[in-house]
Amino acid sequence: MLKEIGYKVWQLKTEFVYRLALKKYAKSLPALSPADRQIVDRLQQEGVYVTSLEKLGFASTPQLLDACSKVLSCTEPECDRSVAKSPLQIYALSELTDFSLWGNDKRLLDIVQNYIGLPIKFQGIQLRRESSHPDQFGAMLWHKDGDDRRSIKVIIYLSDVDREHGPFEYIPKSLTAVGWLRFWIDYQIFRTGFSGLKNDKMEQLVPRSAWKSCVGAAGTVIFVDTHSVFHHGSLRTAERSALFFVYTARHPKRPDLCRRYSHPSHPRPNLSPNAQTSEAAVSLEV
Template sequence: MFNQLRQYISRIPSELLYRIELIQHRSNLPKLSQQDQFIVDQVRREGVFITSLQELGLPKTSTLVKAAESQLTNMEIALSAKHERQSQKNFGSLENPAYPQIFTVTDLADFFSWGGQERLVNIIENYIGLTIAFQGVHLRRDFANQEPVTTELWHLDAEDRRMIKVIIYLNDVRIEHGPFEYIPKSWTLDKKDLFAGINREQEMINLVYSFSPL
């Protein structure tokens, strides 16, 4: 208890500075269209906004998708080579989990330029409230597992106070395929203790089931 209190107290100066910077930067935030302001409001309210590439309507999208599909071929080659070196018996089982395959593609122009478009940057800056930093782009393939592994488990991302992750699916994903799942922010307003740590798996599960209509 004492250690927790000491940690909270030690964070007060940086938290005050952060709040001051938010106020100072407010007048510098880019102006948004009604459509883009709606996106920001939804993210603030629920922690997520779901749309399609067509509805979002950003330029360079077709180039981005083609570049991603091209890189997927390289990922398949790399995975095949790995399978040749290692036994893939019962791939995706408890004994041999199928971990995600992740390529970092930030330095490829088609990916970086799409993520750096002014309209998208303006939306994100309005949510973050400060000048933003672009962390990078990952191209990722997930595989079926008997049990969830790594980031398939319920967890809380904690890179910063606020952040945005843009997830683009290259394949249609239905409920039976294991889609991305999240806990709406509105469910957690009275669950602040949940965020004291990361990967508190059982607490996440309990929260989900407490709101589930099933």
């Protein structure tokens, strides 16, 4: 009992310190153009903003696209035997300059910083190659990420994603922001041991007509606060490849969970010498 009270007091104290830090740092947030402000506003309202590499127009995009085609070709199942049996293969790309340059674009960092409201940490970059699977498991179950109070993932589709490729799907924040529904879904996820809900269960809580599916062409970019929206990768019958850039506050609520984005168990693409993208230390803290 005393232990529980002590934990609650600690939670209230950390929440108070967090709110105070947001207030103090608000004056130091970088200025945004009207277009970039719209991304932050939309994230605050709905938790998701969908755009494209072309519309964002970062200077390093051509370099990123060139590196993507090299990485995709050397991680094809016939080139990489480790993916043959697994429906999900994650590759760590954080140390490859062509990817980290894009993820460290000043405009992108300013957008993320304005949304998170504090100095940020670029947690890492992953390539996720996901093949067809008949059942929902892992990130295909409905869930929220627990890394931080506000946590941004920037997802880039590397091939056209239609229904059969398992598009990213979410429930708009405005539907669950207040009231009993968010609490009730959280409770149902808690009952699964935080593994997540299958479609049939989520359908009982939120009708399918309210789910938003992010189908899109190669180059579609999805900004999402994965802490504030219920989301998942939907079931697929064809492969989907996508990049994930992950950002949290510099001192996230759950640094232990954030380590998965730079976990050494994830292989680095085995680039051939002439396809090797240059490696360099790029600052991951802003």
